Each structure stands twice: as C-alpha cells, then as structure tokens.
Amino acid sequence: MTASVLFDAPGPRTRARHRIYSVLGVVALLGLVGAVAWRFQDRGQFAYDLWEPFITPEYVQALAEGLLDTLQMAALSIVFAVVFGVAFGIGKLSEHAWVRWPCWLVVEFFRAVPVLLMMYFVYFAYGVGDGGIGAYWSVVIALTVYNGAVLAEIFRAGINAVPRGQAEAAYAIGMRKSQVMNLVLLPQAVKIMLPSIISQCVVALKDTSLGFAIGAPGLTFVGQQIYGEFQNQVQAAVVVTAIYVAVNLVLTAIATWVQRKYVGEKKLVVPMIGAAAEDRGILPAP
C-alpha cells in the first residue's frame, strides 16, 4: 500500500477496526444493491420481454445506428470546434486590441451559455421547417461553438505553456509572426493540448444526448423510441447509459495513453470563465 498524506501506516488495532468497517461497508453496499434488485423484482422489471428488444437484431441495429449518429455528431462538432478554437485562441493572443477583444467576448459568451440554450436557439431560429438545417446540424453547431470556445481557452493556455525562449529564439533568427506561430509554437502546443482535446471529446459526446430535446437522431433518441414502443423505460435507460459509459471509458483510456506517451506529468492550466488568465487552473469542465 502506498503512503497516504492523510493517514499513517495502520497498526494492528487500526487494521482490526478497518476490517470491521469493511464488513459494515460490504453489508451496506449489498443492502443497497439488494434493495434496488428487490424493487426491480417487485415491479416486474426483470421480465424477459422487457429486456428482449436489446438482444433482438433489428433493435440492436437501431441502437448501433443511433450510436453511429451520436459519434458522428460528436466527431463533426469536435473537428469544427478545433478550427473555431484555433482561430479564436490565436485571436485572443493577438497583439491588436481590435482582434483580441471581439475574440475574448465571443469566447467568454459561448463558454458561459448553456449548450441546451444554444441548441434551442439554433434549432428554432434556423433548424425547423423547409429549408431549415434540421435537428442534426443544430446539435452540431451548438456543440461546435460551445466546445470551440472551451478549446480556444485550451489552445491559448497551450501556446502560453510553450517556454518563452522558444518564441524569442524564433524571432531572433528572423522568423515572421506567422512563422513563429505555425512552425515553432503550435507544433509544441498541440502536444501539450492533446489530452485536453480528447477529454473535450468526452464532454462533446455526453452533450450530444441533449439533442434529445430537439428530436435529433442519436443514441438517446433511439432509446426513447424503443421505450415508447415497449414501455420498458428502465431497461432502455440502463442499456443506453451503459453504451455511453463504455464509449466514454474508451475515449478516456485513449486520453490517458496519449498523456503518458506524449506529454508526461505536465498538466495544462486553463483559466476559468471570467477570471484573470494567470492565477487559476481547472479540471476539464464537467
């Protein structure tokens, strides 16, 4: 067991006490699981025909298509968000105040506005009706601007994390501003930012489920159709959640692997909304 900052290595009496706590803990957890299982049994939620849709090929296929839509929306919005983020992140670092301030305003606004508000706005203003862009693209656009604004901060922090000497040396050998950014700063910054970008993919993937509110395709929507048909709300919620969790765990594993392989222990510090840039850091936004 590794040493903990909170507790000394336990002696024999403490170990005995911990054993008692462990037993009590196991009993409490089993009690909790048992209560839920009993409630399932009591309400007949273990009935085979409520679970059957999730092993019936056509519904499995519908779920798979829903998952594909979800992944597509998340991937598209992340790709667009990276473009948005690079543009506004560099804009915020600009030496010209007339570029910096509008970029700052846009980024701060879209970071503070809930994705769902944005989604409703895009959908009802531009999405519905003939010639509208539809629910799918409304989701993609809403996610793009939100994640783009978050990524802009990540890019800015990443570029600032490159040691100053790098830019100074590049200027000293006669590079121009765009060359310094493209050849020296960005390539080094991207490496530091990769894990944050992948964690942002998890956020985007989770947020695609909000498309449910405007009837966009996706995993949650398919789940709704299935429980609308079979009245198996509990089972549909369990299965859909399990799929989300599994996909997100894979993404998180990739982020951890990238961090270990390319970045090491160094953590990126991203300032919070509305805060002075230098004095604070956050975890990736929930």
Next chain:
Amino acid sequence: MDDLFSNFDLYLKAFGVTVALFAVSGVVSLLLGALLASLRVGPVAVLARAVSVYVTLVRNTPLLMIFIFMAVAGPRLGYTFKSIEDLSVGDWSVSAFFFRSCVALSLYTSAFVCEAFRSGINAVPLGQAEAARAIGLTFAGSMRQVILPQALRATVPPLVSVQIALLKNTSVAAVFGMAEATFRMKFFSNRNADDRILVFLAFGVGYVVLVEIVSFAGARLERRWAVAR
C-alpha cells in the same frame, strides 16, 4: 422584444428558478461530494473502491440520462417523488419536478465535487504530513493545522468550476418540465419569431451574469485564502 419587456417578470422568475435549482443542488452536491470524497480517500478499501466506481459511472454518463432515470424510468419503479408535495413548511412546498431535478443535478455534480476534493488532497505533498508528525502533532492536529488548510485552498478553483458547470447544467431541467431560464427562452423565442436573436442574447446574457457572479465570488474566496508559498 416588446413582449419580453412587458413580461419581464417571467424573465426574472425564470432565472429565479434557475438560481433556486443551482442553490439547492449546489449545497447538496457539495455535502454529498464531501462525504464521497472522505470515503474515497479513507482507509477502508471497499468503500473507496465503491465510491470510485460511482464516480467513474456518473462522470461518464450524460446528465440527460440521469434526468431520464429520475423522470422517465423512476416512475416505472415506483419512484415518483409525489409524496414530497405533501410536505410543506408554512406556505412553502416543493414540486415533484423541482425535487427530481435537484436529485438528478446533485447526484451528477457530487461525482465531480468528489474528484475536486480528491485532487485538492492529492495536491498536498507527502512531506507535509511527515513533517507534521515529526514535530509531534497528533492526527487531529496535523489534519487541522497542516493538511486540510492546504487541501481546501487547492480545492477552491476546481470546485468553483464544477459549480459553474452545475449552473449551466440546470438548463437540462427545462427538458423535463421546469419553467427555468432555458425553458422561458424557448417560450419567448416561439412567441417572437422575428426577434429570436435578441431573445437568445437576453437569456444568454442572464446566464453570463450569473456565471460571472459565481466566478467572481470564487476568485475572491481564493484570494482571501491565498497564502505565500
């Protein structure tokens, strides 16, 4: 836009509901998150493992799915939370919708709060604990005077950003029948088709103001607690 100004009380009331959701779930999630964190870093391996499973599950679940569990799947299992409407303190009573939304938001946010506390504790170097014990402080003394003050300070920035995320996440309650700010934006947006952008900006600015207030309070708290290192 006239519609929004002449019904400005609806705008304020909507943000009132948003703030109420945020305040209740904020406090509950902090308490629940602190409890989870104390189990997570505690010496009882079984409980630490159980909390870690809970945190991993909840962090990777979309908030919308937790709302679906509460509002759609819950009633099928007999959890309607209707009985909460019978409880009333004076003139105050809580609707089942509000209660359900707060439960969903608190369960979701507490996982992130737990992680924020844990990262704060992890930020205290092991040498601090060793030095505290070496100069003869007891367990309680080293906790109170050395470890927790440092851990709590390191916890403030991530906690504030978790709470800001909670403030924005209250919008999801709109999908499940709470008449809060996002719900009202939809309402006004559909009544004033020509002014959709202005309506959106009006509600967006409302959120920005709330977020800035929380953020500012967090920054003040952090500065007040700051120590020279």
